[in-house]
Amino acid sequence: MFRKEPSEIGKRVLKDSPILAALREHDREGIDGIIRLVEGCDEYNRRVALPRALELDQRMEREPEYFDWVIMREACRYRIFSLAIPESLGGMAGKYMVTGMALAVEELCSACGGIGLALAAHSLGVSPLVASGAMAHWETVLREIVEEEKKGNPVVMAYAITEPSAGTDVEEPEFLQVAKIGMEAKKVNGGYLLNGRKCFISGGSEAKYFTVTAATDRRRPLETWTTFLVEREMPGFSTPRVELKMGQRACHAAELNFEDVFVPQSHVLGFEGDGMANGILIIMAASRGPVGAIATGIARGAYQHFLSWTKTVRGGKRPIDQERIQMALADMQALIQESRGLYLAHSLCGDALFRRAFTHPLFKSAFLLPRKLRTSRAYSAFLNSYYGKSMVNAIFRRFIRDEDITDMLSKASLAKFTCADNSMELISRALELMGVNDSPERLWVEKCYRDAKLTQIYEGTNQLNRLVVYNVEIAGTLKIEVPRPFKRGVR
């Protein structure tokens, strides 16, 4: 509901992100919508995440297979599973979809990086379904997520691109060209047979639906890279194991196994062969900024625990009274503010881009059709046909230009590696200053250190993200070519 005075959380958000305070002068309703999201995440943290984060981290070191479904069920109340689902479908993604997501994950990860990742990875799984414009599945899968969430039942999605023999290689066109791909999708009558393995998949052991990339010809992975919607119930699919993780343990990293998994033609998201541009680069352009927000949240959590520790009396003195600690605290503030500024620069740029498509009357008019028609077989068949997909693509692509999405990818990579490195720098310094002690704050900061480390690795290692920035900004060799509708074979 429209409110004149922001709440205490709202005041904090506006103070910490002055750009949002400035935007609120022009769009109070829009920014207050983001604030309400953050308020929900703050309540979730106090009620659910903070009371169990440390214990869960310790338990999952002993029992990596264990999973706490309470953290997922409780998240339904705050609509966290709908963060990436467009409002037209009853979801929470409005005109500030990327910024809302980023601020929500910063808030969640300020309490626990692992619980935050368990919730954020779901939205990563949802993104290819939204970004590919696979509208035939929106009325089924995305609606199901929204409807079940309202009943308190989390329906989880996961995003699977990494293979045992190819991690960094599947995230960059130049590397994919020479990658040793293990998984293959063989064309058969009516669809594809998927064989192979994916690894390190966040939420993979809990998810019901998966967005999965695979080559239809392993010798030409770049040209044949394709995104599929896979359902857990499909015969031949299994999740045989989870990793013992060093950090963010509350979120499983699972292996996915495919043995002759038949995936119908209707479950190809976008077009066969557009998996690098449509299935990976556009997703990374949107999601690497929020990974920066995950790192920022973990750093903020560590900072708060460190600050509490500096106020405790040790040997008759408080650390905070020493100048070197005061200067360290100021440096930590600088790292957090720089990080937030970078991920917000990315997310606001992303909002401007996606808003053009998602709020356009052409897009909205598709939802004016009666629900019965939208869920009919004939309509689904049309949307899944070559011409149906091309038409939806034409609408999307009209508003998303190659240069804009390439610029967004660069901003996302910049935010991702800077926030992750800043987070590690801040937390390392806090640990050094605390030294070896048995305070509860040190336990938290040590956990934050392990949690933050992983943000340097996933969504492309920081090395890869630096190369992306170089290739876009300096060499000019990396350009996302958004798939063109009605032109077969052009990526």
Ligand SMILES: Cc1cc2nc3c(=O)[nH]c(=O)nc-3n(C[C@H](O)[C@H](O)[C@H](O)COP(=O)(O)OP(=O)(O)OC[C@H]3O[C@@H](n4cnc5c(N)ncnc54)[C@H](O)[C@@H]3O)c2cc1C
């Ligand atoms: C906690 C966690 C969660 C994850 N969640 C998911 C998920 O949900 N879905 C998913 O698909 N994947 C996920 N991953 C996988 C993640 O994206 C990969 O781990 C990552 O891309 C790195 O791949 P790799 O581990 O194979 O490392 P490698 O690619 O083997 O890299 C090893 C090292 O070599 C460097 N390197 C490699 N190639 C180059 C190059 N050409 N130039 C310069 N340096 C290079 C890397 O930067 C890195 O330092 C997750 C990983 C982790 C740790």
